[in-house]
Amino acid sequence: MKKTSADVLPVEGVYGDEPLLAVDDLHVEFRTRAGIVRAVNGVSYTVNPGETLAVLGESGSGKSVTAQAIMGILDMPPAHIPHGEIRFKGTDLLKLSEEARTQVRGQRIAMIFQDALSALNPVFTVGWQISEMFRVHRGMSKADAMKKAVELMDRVRIPAARQRVNDYPHQFSGGMRQRIMIAMSIALDPEVLIADEPTTALDVTVQAQIMDLLADLQRESQMGLILITHDLGVVADVADKIAVMYAGRIVERASVHDIYRAPAHPYTKGLLESIPRVDLKGQDLYAIKGLPPNLLELPTGCAFHPRCPYRQDNCVTDVPPLYQISGTRGSACHYWREVLDGER
Ligand code: SF4
Numbered sequence: 001m002k003k004t005s006a007d008v009l010p011v012e013g014v015y016g017d018e019p020l021l022a023v024d025d026l027h028v029e030f031r032t033r034a035g036i037v038r039a040v041n042g043v044s045y046t047v048n049p050g051e052t053l054a055v056l057g058e059s060g061s062g063k064s065v066t067a068q069a070i071m072g073i074l075d076m077p078p079a080h081i082p083h084g085e086i087r088f089k090g091t092d093l094l095k096l097s098e099e100a101r102t103q104v105r106g107q108r109i110a111m112i113f114q115d116a117l118s119a120l121n122p123v124f125t126v127g128w129q130i131s132e133m134f135r136v137h138r139g140m141s142k143a144d145a146m147k148k149a150v151e152l153m154d155r156v157r158i159p160a161a162r163q164r165v166n167d168y169p170h171q172f173s174g175g176m177r178q179r180i181m182i183a184m185s186i187a188l189d190p191e192v193l194i195a196d197e198p199t200t201a202l203d204v205t206v207q208a209q210i211m212d213l214l215a216d217l218q219r220e221s222q223m224g225l226i227l228i229t230h231d232l233g234v235v236a237d238v239a240d241k242i243a244v245m246y247a248g249r250i251v252e253r254a255s256v257h258d259i260y261r262a263p264a265h266p267y268t269k270g271l272l273e274s275i276p277r278v279d280l281k282g283q284d285l286y287a288i289k290g291l292p293p294n295l296l297e298l299p300t301g302c303a304f305h306p307r308c309p310y311r312q313d314n315c316v317t318d319v320p321p322l323y324q325i326s327g328t329r330g331s332a333c334h335y336w337r338e339v340l341d342g343e344r
Contacts, residue, residue, distance in 0.1 A: 018090040019046035020224045021070070021109070021192050026084030028065050031077060037295045039065045041248040042084075047192060047224035052215075054227045054235035054256075056271065057245035060292050063228045066245075067194045070226075071111050072101045088192070107137060110190035112181050114197035119181055120169040126153075126180050127165035133187035152183040156213060175206035179213065186217060193218070194226045199234060211238050233275045236260065241328070244268045247293050247303035250322065251332040264331035264340045266310045302333070310335050 028040035040062040055063045086093045131145035153161035156179040199207035244252040252265040263269040270288035290307035305315040322330040
């Protein structure tokens, strides 16, 4: 089959002012028997080399679906992308052939999944699974690919890598399994790495180690990193900027510094107040009231209005646009000024 220009990705450096990765007005819906589930409703964000974007939100906010759309791993149907672009170095991935998309997936853009135990194959050694990346994608011999696997296990700081390369996934702890997943994801030197809740199943100490490891790897290779999480506490030290998602939309975006100093959306404010603090020992932990909305029947107006302590009458009828507060900051709240000023 003759290749179109869309099948050929631009080489390094020709994408000019375009970000490394740009998600632009992306919509993803699932057509189910019960109706249309609008999982992603006009999401836009960018990531540049060496930059870390944290995408934050509760389950069902659309953060993982957006990531799966970037990777091209959504089951279509039932998933459907009626509108939007996902540009990698200026090329819209949604217009690529499946063959070209496969070239990007894993090699140029890679993903770490949250459940390392189920993502690893229990019947193959970890060395075999890591070295498969080099055998399949780089055409290396078994012996050379296994050497690369040991190098990668060293790089992600698995102790005694040479001795452990022939162990099976169940012989490793949860933290070590996640390191093996990270090793597999960076094997082919991707330019963008998406980490979907990479520390969810781990205890706090191991969480910190994994986040440090990701930050170090990113510094070494200047990857763009998209960190998907529901936990604002996890991203404080590693992210450059944050996009907060609710009901399939970005409701606030800002630098980490701005968000922690003064959130401009009531939902972000609630997430920050939900982080446990040692200085508030003995007090009840704050929780945002209510539940995330049913995506089959989104509330009218602002989707957060049933849970929002700042709600006014127009919030029930008028969908707030993402108000531009400054060059890098936006909030989808009609009353962002009051929230910023802490007036309620
Ligand atoms: Fe709350 Fe209204 Fe702002 Fe929505 S628009 S977050 S309901 S104050």
